[in-house]
């Protein structure tokens with residue numbers, strides 16, 4: 001029922017000050033036990049009849065694992081799942097944690113897409129974010145990956161950072177463009193409640209760009225990247241032709257995905273589930289050969305329809321009216337008549353001949369729009 005798998009590696013060298021992802025400090029022995037648990041978790045899922053089309057190994061910092069550990073993980077994945085020959089297999093990497101050997105292991109085991117978290121091109125900003133690497137270390141890691149034969153690379157960036165000026169954001173984008181990655185994700189900083197940044201922000205110790213500057217940064221990102229041949233295909237995501245993240249499109253199209261690992265989310269047979277977040281209880285549960293699921297939600301009826309609409313509106317093309325009709329056997333413009341009319345009247349939504357999509361103004365206000373669907 002699912003042709004995609006997400007695997008979570010919940011380890012990082014240290015935690016960045018803005019990050020609320022489910023990650024913990026890396027310990028070699030614990031990582032070993034974790035990979036054994038992951039293998040058991042794979043075994044608890046009946047292999048799909050159809051081969052997998054996308055696999056995303058994310059984190060955390062998967063590239064913090066040793067070459068041997070990465071090799072074991074990839075061997076386990078290949079041993080358990082049937083994988084399409086042209087499947088997209090992505091690994092998230094932190095600058096400074098990749099070397100020639102790890103890259104060779106990944107390349108040999110079918111990984112064909114890397115995603116580097118860079119965030120910013122200024123060393124002082126990286127330090128302020130709690131990143132473990134310098135700009136030069138990023139350049140080296142990126143070069144190693146290219147030399148190692150990787151032809152599909154994403155770079156993650158964040159804008160509206162503390163003390164970040166427009167000029168700094170211009171410089172970051174300019175240098176990233178010269179590196180010609182196939183894909184760029186540009187997120188605006190989200191203040192996550194459990195983070196040190198949030199605390200400093202509450203104490204009035206962070207100097208964030210004004211809302212207007214943040215909007216200007218977003219506008220500049222769209223103009224600059226589209227001028228340089230990147231298609232703006234999702235609110236925060238830009239890709240060279242045919243280089244969209246196929247795995248992420250599975251989420252935005254609200255399609256099934258098996259989630260494995262501590263804190264991972266999955267969506268199978270209409271059920272959204274979330275795994276136990278802690279590494280120790282996750283390993284314990286699997287040593288008893290139980291699925292480590294903490295929470296499930298049956299996504300049916302209006303909830304599934306609203307979520308499908310909300311996720312698809314993240315895509316620049318919006319939601320296909322025909323695809324919605326095929327999936328739910330009813331007309332989207334009848335089911336959501338009231339709210340669609342309201343958004344259109346406010347200039348946030350438009351109808352093309354085939355799709356409903358956010359207007360440029362709607363893009364800037366996407367979060368406010370989506371709240372109404374929750």
Ligand SMILES: C[S@@+](CC[C@H](N)C(=O)[O-])C[C@H]1O[C@@H](n2cnc3c(N)ncnc32)[C@H](O)[C@@H]1O
Pocket residue numbers: 018019020021058059060061092093094095116117118119156157158187188189190191192
């Ligand atoms: C799950 S993280 C993993 C990537 C990898 N560990 C790294 O940081 O290099 C993926 C991306 O999410 C983004 N991210 C994480 N926390 C964020 C926040 N609070 N606001 C905006 N973007 C965030 C960063 O760009 C990060 O690279």
Ligand code: SF4
Pocket residue numbers: 011012014015016019020021023059060061094117
């Ligand atoms: S941003 Fe990446 S490296 Fe930093 S703590 Fe989050 S997952 Fe780890």
